[in-house]
Every structure is written in structure tokens, then in C-alpha cells.
Amino acid sequence: xxxxxxxxxxxxxxxxxxxxxxxxxxxxxxxxxxxxxxxxxxxxxxxxxxxxxxxxxxxxxxxxxxxxxxxxxxxxxxxxxxxxxxxxxxxxxxxxxxxxxxxxxxxxxxxxxxxxxxxxxxxxxxxxxxxxxxxxxxxxxxxxxxxxxxxxxxxxxxxxxxxxxxxxxxxxxxxxxxxxxxxxxxxxxxxxxxxxxxxxxxxxxxxxxxxxxxxxxxxxxxxxxxxxxxxxxxxxxxxxxxxxxxxxxxxxxxxxxxxxxxxxxxxxxxxxxxxxxxxxxxxxxxxxxxxxxxxxxxxxxxxxxxxxxxxxxxxxxxxxxxxxxxxxxxxxxxxxxx
Amino acid sequence: xxxxxxxxxxxxxxxxxxxxxxxxxxxxxxxxxxxxxxxxxxxxxxxxxxxxxxxxxxxxxxxxxxxxxxxxxxxxxxxxxxxxxxxxxxxxxxxxxxxxxxxxxxxxxxxxxxxxxxxxxxxxxxxxxxxxxxxxxxxxxxxxxxxxxxxxxxxxxxxxxxxxxxxxxxxxxxxxxxxxxxxxxxxxxxxxxxxxxxxxxxxxxxxxxxxxxxxxxxxxxxxxxxxxxxxxxxxxxxxxxxxxxxxxxxxxxxxxxxxxxxxxxxxxxxxxxxxxxxxxxxxxxxxxxxxxxxxxxxxxxxxxxxxxxxxxxxxxxxxxxxxxxxxxxxxxxxxxxx
DNA sequence: TTTGGCACTCGGGCGGGATGAGTGCCAGGA
DNA sequence: TCCTGGCACTCATCCCGCCCGAGTGCCAAA
Numbered sequence: 001x002x003x004x005x006x007x008x009x010x011x012x013x014x015x016x017x018x019x020x021x022x023x024x025x026x027x028x029x030x031x032x033x034x035x036x037x038x039x040x041x042x043x044x045x046x047x048x049x050x051x052x053x054x055x056x057x058x059x060x061x062x063x064x065x066x067x068x069x070x071x072x073x074x075x076x077x078x079x080x081x082x083x084x085x086x087x088x089x090x091x092x093x094x095x096x097x098x099x100x101x102x103x104x105x106x107x108x109x110x111x112x113x114x115x116x117x118x119x120x121x122x123x124x125x126x127x128x129x130x131x132x133x134x135x136x137x138x139x140x141x142x143x144x145x146x147x148x149x150x151x152x153x154x155x156x157x158x159x160x161x162x163x164x165x166x167x168x169x170x171x172x173x174x175x176x177x178x179x180x181x182x183x184x185x186x187x188x189x190x191x192x193x194x195x196x197x198x199x200x201x202x203x204x205x206x207x208x209x210x211x212x213x214x215x216x217x218x219x220x221x222x223x224x225x226x227x228x229x230x231x232x233x234x235x236x237x238x239x240x241x242x243x244x245x246x247x248x249x250x251x252x253x254x255x256x257x258x259x260x261x262x263x264x265x266x267x268x269x270x271x272x273x274x275x276x277x278x279x280x281x282x283x284x285x286x287x288x289x290x291x292x293x294x295x296x297x298x299x300x301x302x303x304x305x306x307x308x309x310x311x312x313x314x315x316x317x318x319x320x321x322x323x324x325x326x327x328x329x330x331x332x333x334x335x336x337x338x
Numbered sequence: 339x340x341x342x343x344x345x346x347x348x349x350x351x352x353x354x355x356x357x358x359x360x361x362x363x364x365x366x367x368x369x370x371x372x373x374x375x376x377x378x379x380x381x382x383x384x385x386x387x388x389x390x391x392x393x394x395x396x397x398x399x400x401x402x403x404x405x406x407x408x409x410x411x412x413x414x415x416x417x418x419x420x421x422x423x424x425x426x427x428x429x430x431x432x433x434x435x436x437x438x439x440x441x442x443x444x445x446x447x448x449x450x451x452x453x454x455x456x457x458x459x460x461x462x463x464x465x466x467x468x469x470x471x472x473x474x475x476x477x478x479x480x481x482x483x484x485x486x487x488x489x490x491x492x493x494x495x496x497x498x499x500x501x502x503x504x505x506x507x508x509x510x511x512x513x514x515x516x517x518x519x520x521x522x523x524x525x526x527x528x529x530x531x532x533x534x535x536x537x538x539x540x541x542x543x544x545x546x547x548x549x550x551x552x553x554x555x556x557x558x559x560x561x562x563x564x565x566x567x568x569x570x571x572x573x574x575x576x577x578x579x580x581x582x583x584x585x586x587x588x589x590x591x592x593x594x595x596x597x598x599x600x601x602x603x604x605x606x607x608x609x610x611x612x613x614x615x616x617x618x619x620x621x622x623x624x625x626x627x628x629x630x631x632x633x634x635x636x637x638x639x640x641x642x643x644x645x646x647x648x649x650x651x652x653x654x655x656x657x658x659x660x661x662x663x664x665x666x667x668x669x670x671x672x673x674x675x676x
Numbered sequence: 677t678t679t680g681g682c683a684c685t686c687g688g689g690c691g692g693g694a695t696g697a698g699t700g701c702c703a704g705g706a
Numbered sequence: 707t708c709c710t711g712g713c714a715c716t717c718a719t720c721c722c723g724c725c726c727g728a729g730t731g732c733c734a735a736a
Contacts, residue, residue, distance in 0.1 A: 025698050038710055043699070061698050061717045101497060103567070137487070139473050149475070149487065149495065157487070159439055159495050161676060229441070235573055236591035249587075253574035338499060363729050378679055381730070399686045399729050 008035060009045045010054055011078045014066050018314055023063030068279035068313060071291070075276050075317050082318035084326045088116065092330050099334065102126075102155035106231050109307065109331050114234025116323040119311035120256065122294075124266055125229040126154035126304040126335070128222055133184045133192065138177045138214065143167040146210075148217055152189070154304055155338050162217045165209040172207045176214065189222055228263050232256055234309075241312055251286030256310070261286075266306040269294035274321055279313045289313060293320050297328035299336035307331070346373060347383045348392055349416045352404050356652055361401030406617035406651060409629070413614050413655050420656035422664050426454065430668050437672065440464075440493040444569050447645065447669050452572025454661040457649035458594065460632075462604055463567040464492035464642040464673070466560055467528045474522060476515045476552065481505035484548075486555055490527070492642055492673050500555045503547040510545045514552065527560055566601050570594055572647075579650055589624030594648070599624075604644040607632035612659055617651045627651060631658050635666035637674035645669070 012033045016024040026039040026046060035042065046064055049055045054070035057063070066074065084092075095112050099105040106123050113121035131152035139147040144167045150158040179202070183195050196218070200211045235256065238249050255261050261284050268283070269275035274295045280288050291313045296303025307328055309320060350371045354362040364377040364384060373380065384402055387393045392408035395401070404412065422430075433450050437443040444461050451459035469490035477485040482505045488496040517540070521533050534556070538549045573594065576587050593599050599622050606621070607613035612633045618626050629651045634641025645666055647658060 023698090027698075039698095040710055040712090041708085044709085047700080057699085059716095059718070061696095061715085063698065134479065135477050135485070137475055137477070139475070139489070141472065147473075147489065149489075151477070151485065151487075151497070155497075157495055157497050159489070159493075161493075233595060236588060236595055239588040239591065250574060250577040253577065257571060257574055361729090365729080376679055377729095378681090379677085382678085385731080395730085397685095397687065399684085399727095401729065 005035070005037070006045045006049060007073075007078060008033075009042055010049055010066070010070060011074060013046075013049075013055060013064060014070065014074045014078075017065055018316055021314065023058055023065050025063035028063070066314075068281065071278045071313055071317070072281075075278070079318045079321075081274075081325060082322040084322055088323075089326065092116075092327060096330055096334055102157075105155070105331065105334055105338075107233075109327060110231045110233035113307065113309060113323065113327050114237060116327070117309045117311065117320050118234075118240070119237050119309045119315065119320065120232060120234045120252075121307070121309050122230060122232050122256075122262055122266065123307040124263070124305040125231075126152065126156055126298075127228065128152065128156070128158065129190045130188070130298075130302065130304045131156065132186055132188050136177070136180050136184060136218070138173050138180075140168065140170060140173055146173065146214060148214060148221070150218070150221065154299060154335050158221055160217050160221055162214050164213055166206070168207070168210045172203075172210070176203070176207075176211055192222065193219055228259075230259060230262060230266070232262070237311075248289060252290060252310070255284050255286035265292055265310075266294055266308060269296070269306055269308065271296055271303055274325060275308075276317065276321070291315055291317075293317075293324050295324050295328045297332045297335075299332055304335075343373070343375070344383045344387060345411075345416060346371075347380060348387055348404070348408060349412060351384075351387075351393060351402055352408065352412045352416075355403055356654055359652065361396055361403050363401035366401070404652075406619065409616045409651055409655070410619075413616070417656045417659075419612075419663060420660040422660055426661075427664065430454075430665060434668055434672050440495075443493070443669065443672055443676075445571075447665060448569045448571035451645065451647060451661065451665050452575060454665065455647045455649065455658050456572075456578070457575050457647045457653065457658065458570060458572045458590075459645070459647050460568060460570050460594075460600055460604065461645040462601070462643040463569075464490065464494050464636075465566065466490065466494070466496070468526070468636075468640065468642045469494065470524055470526050471522045471530065474515070474518050474556070476511050476518075478506065478508060478511055484511070484552060486552060486559070488556070488559060492637060493676050496559055498555050498559055500552050502551055504544070506545070506548045510541075510548070514541070514545075514549055530560060531557055566597075568597060568600060568604075570600070575649075586627060590628060590648070593622050593624035603630055603648075604632055604646060607634070607644055607646065609634055609641055612663060613646075614655065614659070629653055629655075631655070631662050633662050633666045635670045635673075637670055642673075 012029050012035065013024050016029065016032060026042040029035065029042055030039050046055065050064065053067060054073060055064040056067050058065065092112060096108055099108050106125060110121045110123045131154050134153050135151045137149040141147050144164045146162045146164060146168065148160045148162055179199065180196065184192050187195060196215055199215060200208045203211050235253065238252060241248050265282065265284065274293065277292045279291060282288060282290065282292060289312065290310050292308055292310050294306050294308030296306050298304040308324060311320065350367050350373065351362050354367065354370060364380040367373065367380055368377050384393065388402065391405060392411060393402040394405050396403060430450060434446055437446050444463060448459045448461045469492050472491050473489045475487040479485050482502045484500045484502060484506065486498045486500055517537065518534065522530050525533060534553055537553060538546045541549050573591065576590060579586050603620065603622065612631065615630045617629060620626060620628065620630060627650065628648050630646055630648050632644050632646030634644050636642040646662055649658065
């Protein structure tokens with residue numbers, strides 16, 4: 001079992017290393033922190049911490065740096081979430097207010113997060129299946145061509161073209177539109193499949209084909225991968241990573257370009273509460289030297305999507321967690337208002 | 339005036355340097371190209387080219403590399419546009435077919451361009467003001483709250499919330515919707531302002547406030563900066579730039595994050611034909627060591643937006659130009675079909 | 677105008693010595 | 707039992723000085 005002081009030493013190492021980006025030695029530690037013991041004692045503690053796998057030496061005769069396991073302990077037991085300063089809170093609000101539509105909200109959020117944390121920000125668009133339906137619109141663009149437009153309570157809009165098997169009349173379309181909306185408006189997208197299941201039967205024989213086709217497209221839209229969109233920003237912050245660039249930065253940029261990877265990354269985060277994944281805890285290889293801080297956000301109590309940041313394992317965890325949490329809350333508010 | 343052979347020497351230098359990324363010397367040149375003269379002669383030619391500012395030496399006793407002016411000459415007079423191989427053409431078509439909506443088209447295009455050119459790709463969404471109106475939808479979400487949805491012929495959809503001064507009845511809304519659509523459907527967005535100018539007058543006194551508010555929002559949407567959206571991809575390719583990373587890559591990433599900069603960049607490109615801006619020809623400082631190849635694309639003859647790539651000045655211009663042009667054509671086709 | 681010859685330049689790579697931060701270990705003291 | 711000061715040892719890094727060779731510019735001859 002680690003003594004209180006050894007934990008304190010670990011905390012000091014993490015803090016110093018995050019600040020200086022250089023391995024930290026026993027002497028420097030005692031100078032910068034009031035540990036109340038001599039360097040020699042700290043050395044003994046360090047040796048113990050190294051045995052346990054919390055810290056490591058890049059090479060003999062160098063200071064120690066925290067391992068992933070060390071950061072894990074730091075995050076779980078030693079660090080809190082640093083609340084933002086009033087000035088920062090105000091900045092968030094100012095920045096997020098004045099967004100005109102959902103794209104704008106997400107875009108501003110991503111820039112805000114990147115700026116606050118000085119890291120790469122990732123924001124997922126509100127999920128369709130967790131949102132509720134605000135309206136379904138059907139537009140006849142050509143005799144046998146209909147555009148389907150879905151609008152959610154979070155402001156998200158999806159549209160699809162539907163090629164109908166037969167020309168569809170304006171009245172039939174209006175009829176379908178009305179019945180469809182009366183069934184699904186205000187309901188959750190996840191429930192839509194059951195709600196519309198028996199709809200085709202209530203139509204005339206001649207229109208059933210069209211109705212089925214439209215409904216099929218609607219259901220497709222709900223399950224398609226494209227329902228999960230996201231936006232990233234702040235990649236320029238990657239250049240602050242380390243000095244051994246190409247090798248460090250490349251796989252990260254590649255990983256960030258693959259939406260699938262990012263979505264999985266956010267998907268792995270817990271639905272409620274903040275999730276921190278450190279270094280090798282990330283399944284994707286390219287992100288083995290990065291940490292991900294993610295949290296869900298939503299207009300109500302329930303999360304409709306997630307957002308987070310990707311940065312070096314050597315990051316300011318308390319500060320980052322504070323920024324991520326604060327931004328998620330404000331975005332939730334904005335969505336609730338719109 | 340430069341002799342034919344000197345131009346040939348410049349072409350050889352550009353080609354070799356693009357391939358090897360290393361300054362090229364006189365001896366290596368004569369070995370790899372059939373110039374029919376000795377290294378000494380080439381040296382004289384090189385000295386002349388250097389006097390004219392087409393090439394430069396990184397330091398004494400090193401080979402030559404092309405200057406921006408040298409690349410300019412190369413692009414204008416020495417290089418053609420390399421057509422794609424049939425296999426590449428097929429790949430483009432396969433990749434672009436199967437896109438479900440505009441976001442998907444743009445997303446696929448950006449990934450395709452990045453992959454083909456192995457550089458950073460930028461694709462602008464079809465501009466609103468150059469598109470034509472397919473439909474305008476008005477939805478009453480609350481008594482005094484209306485959602486305005488704009489749909490263009492290029493598949494783009496914009497929505498805005500409108501807070502009305504007074505509750506608006508369903509019939510009045512339907513009326514407005516019908517009259518609005520009858521006026522603007524099929525017309526260009528740029529013409530919308532005049533077309534709706536006198537619309538409020540034809541309504542009852544009590545509804546005029548609402549009508550004006552809705553129209554005001556509609557007009558705002560057309561001029562807002564958000565009308566110019568774009569998507570970028572392939573940033574991981576920046577890591578192939580050079581070996582002196584942080585300094586080279588950082589400003590580029592920063593520039594790419596600023597949509598304003600990118601929009602201006604594409605805006606500077608000619609409306610028709612391909613535009614190549616080399617190094618310092620780019621107004622933005624961060625892009626002084628990159629070249630931009632851009633071209634307009636559209637569903638018809640007229641360009642509705644632009645796309646292009648950003649890469650090191652040391653790029654394969656003929657190949658890049660070929661890829662950019664081909665992709666633009668196919669995207670135009672896809673948009674015309676949808 | 678082209679060519680071969682020749683002296684010159686200078687960046688990059690290699691090896692060795694000095695430097696110093698940091699370590700592990702140990703014996704003595706609270 | 708734990709802490710502390712002392713001491714020898716290890717290496718990564720920095721700094722020189724050196725050499726090598728690619729590449730150049732110039733010149734005289736063809």
C-alpha cells in the first residue's frame with residue numbers, strides 16, 4: 001500500500017511534468033514543493049513508485065515521468081475537477097450565444113473547447129435516435145420524387161430523396177404528411193418504427209407502394225451510420241505535443257480523420273459523468289499516447305450526444321475536465337432554449 | 339530570353355526536386371535526363387536561371403531548388419494537366435456514387451480528393467446565392483414561433499427559427515407559404531430580395547408584421563457568413579511536408595482552421611478554369627510555403643462553389659491539377675443528378 | 677558556345693572529452 | 707523503523723575539431 005506521502009510525491013511529479021514537459025528529479029521536486037523531506041527520501045519513494053509501475057525513467061540518470069497507470073491514479077484519487085474562473089464562464093456564454101442554427105452551435109462549441117483547453121476538440125451532433133421528432137415534411141419535387149425532411153427538437157435537420165414506385169398526388173402526400181406527423185411528433189425517434197408500422201394499411205391500395213417506400217427511407221435514415229456526425233477542431237494544437245513530431249502527430253491526425261474511430265471513441269465513454277481514457281486505455285493504436293476526456297450533453301437530463309477533447313497523456317487533467325464539463329453544460333442550455 | 343534548353347533544365351529540376359525532395363545538382367541532372375549536354379553546360383544554364391530568379395541555392399555548395407517564380411513558369415509554360423488513369427476515374431465514380439445527401443457528397447469528395455492527391459483537400463458547400471430555390475417551407479412550432487426551411491436545387495438545406503411579433507394562424511401561414519413559393523421556386527437566390535419585396539403589402543394589416551419578420555430572416559440567411567460553409571480533410575498528409583515540422587506545419591494547420599481564410603483563398607480563385615496559387619502568391623502568411631490548386635464546380639455550366647487542395651509548393655502540379663479537375667467534374671454530375 | 681579541369685566552399689557526419697543532472701546504495705542518527 | 711547526508715557511478719547532451727564529398731564558379735581550350 002502506498003503511503004500518504006508517496007501519493008503526494010506522485011502528485012508533485014505529475015504536476016511538474018505537465019508543466020515543464022521534462023523528466024522531474026528528486027532535487028527539483030523538494031525545491032518546488034513543500035514535502036518536508038529531503039531529496040534522498042524522495043528518491044526512496046520514487047523507487048517504490050517505480051516498482052509499482054506508476055512512474056518510469058526514460059533512461060538511467062534521468063528524472064522520472066508518470067506512466068499511464070500513474071496518470072490513472074492521479075485522475076482517480078489525487079485530482080479534482082478545476083472549476084472555471086468567472087471570466088472563463090462569461091467567455092463561454094458570450095461565445096455560444098448568438099449561434100443561428102445547429103451547425104453554428106456545434107461549430108462554435110468545437111472552437112470554444114479547442115481554445116479553452118488548447119487541445120483537439122471533438123463534438124458529436126445530437127443523435128437522432130435519442131432526440132424527439134419536431135416535424136416531418138414531405139415535398140413533391142417531381143411526380144414520382146419526394147423529398148423527406150426530418151426536424152428534431154435539438155434543431156437537427158436531415159433530408160433524403162425518395163424515388164417512388166408510382167406518381168403520387170398532392171392530396172395523397174398531404175394525407176400522408178398529416179397522419180405521419182400526428183403519430184410521431186413529440187415522440188422519440190427510437191420509437192418511430194413501431195409507431196408507423198401499420199400506417200401503409202390505412203391507405204388505398206394504389207398509394208401503399210409509395211407510403212411504404214417513404215417509410216422505408218425514413219427508417220433507413222434513423223439507423224444509417226450518417227446519423228452519427230461530428231465536428232473536430234483545434235488540430236493546430238497538436239503541434240504543441242512534443243518535439244519528435246512526425247511519429248507522434250501523424251497517427252493522431254490519421255485517427256482523427258476517421259470518423260468511425262472517433263465515434264467509437266466517444267461511444268466508449270460513459271453515458272453520464274465524465275470519462276477519462278488514458279494512453280493505452282484507448283483501443284485505437286494511433287491514440288496510444290493521447291488521453292481522451294469526454295462527457296455527454298443534452299438539452300434535458302439525458303445525454304443526446306457527447307463531446308470531448310483529445311490531448312497528450314501529459315495534459316492538465318483538472319483544468320481540462322473542468323472546461324469540458326462547463327462547455328457541455330452550456331451547450332445543453334443552448335439546445336434547451338432553441 | 340530563356341533558351342529552349344534552359345527551360346528544359348528548369349523542367350528537369352522541378353521534376354527531380356518534386357520527386358526526391360532534395361536540392362538537385364548539375365551532375366545528377368545530366369544522369370537522369372537526356373539533355374545531351376555536359377554538367378558544365380548545365381551549370382552555366384543554372385547560373386542564368388538563378389540570375390533570373392527561377393531557382394535558388396539553399397546554401398553555397400548545395401544543389402538548386404525551384405523558387406516560387408520557377409514553379410510559376412513551370413505551371414504556366416512547361417506542365418500540362420495530367421489526365422487520370424481509367425482505374426482512377428472508375429475509383430472516383432464508385433466512391434462518389436451512393437452518397438445519400440449533400441453532407442455525404444461533400445464528405446466523400448473531401449476524402450476522395452485527399453486520397454488521390456495525398457494532400458489537404460478543401461471543398462466548399464454550394465453557395466446559396468448562386469443556387470436556385472427548390473422549396474421554402476414554413477412550420478409553426480408554437481403560436482408565435484415559425485421554423486423557416488430553405489431547400490436548394492443542389493440539395494442544400496438551411497433552417498432558421500423565427501420569433502414572430504404576434505401569434506400566426508395556420509391559414510395565414512399556409513397562405514404565405516404558397517405565395518412565397520409561387521414567387522421564388524426555380525429562381526436564383528440572388529434574385530429573391532426583389533421578388534419578395536412587395537409581398538407584405540398584399541397581406542392583411544394584422545399579418546404584415548409576421549410576414550415582414552419571416553422575410554427579414556429569409557434575407558438574412560442569404561447574406562450571412564454561414565452561407566459559406568466548407569469541409570476539409572487529409573490534414574494527416576501535412577506530416578509528409580518536410581522534416582522541420584513544427585515551424586512548417588503549424589501555421590498551415592492554423593490557417594486551415596480559420597474558415598474565413600480558406601473561404602477567401604477559394605474566393606480568390608477564378609470562377610472558371612483552374613487556379614494555381616504558388617507560395618507567396620497566397621495572401622495569407624501561414625500559407626506562404628504552400629500552393630493552392632482550386633477549381634469551380636457546379637451542376638450545370640456555372641460554378642456554384644469551389645474545391646481544391648493545399649499542399650507544399652513542391653508538389654506534383656500536373657497530377658494534382660488532373661485530380662482536382664476530374665473530381666470537380668464528377669461532383670458536378672452527381673449534383674445535377676440529385 | 678560547349679567542354680573538361682581544377683581549386684574552393686561549406687553542410688553534415690563522426691568521435692572524443694567535458695559537463696552535470698540524476699540515481700542507487702550505505703552508514704549513521706532520530 | 708524511518709529519515710538523511712554523503713558518495714560513487716551512469717549517461718544523455720553539448721561542444722569542438724576533423725574529415726569527406728557533393729556541388730559550385732571560373733578558366734582555358736576546343
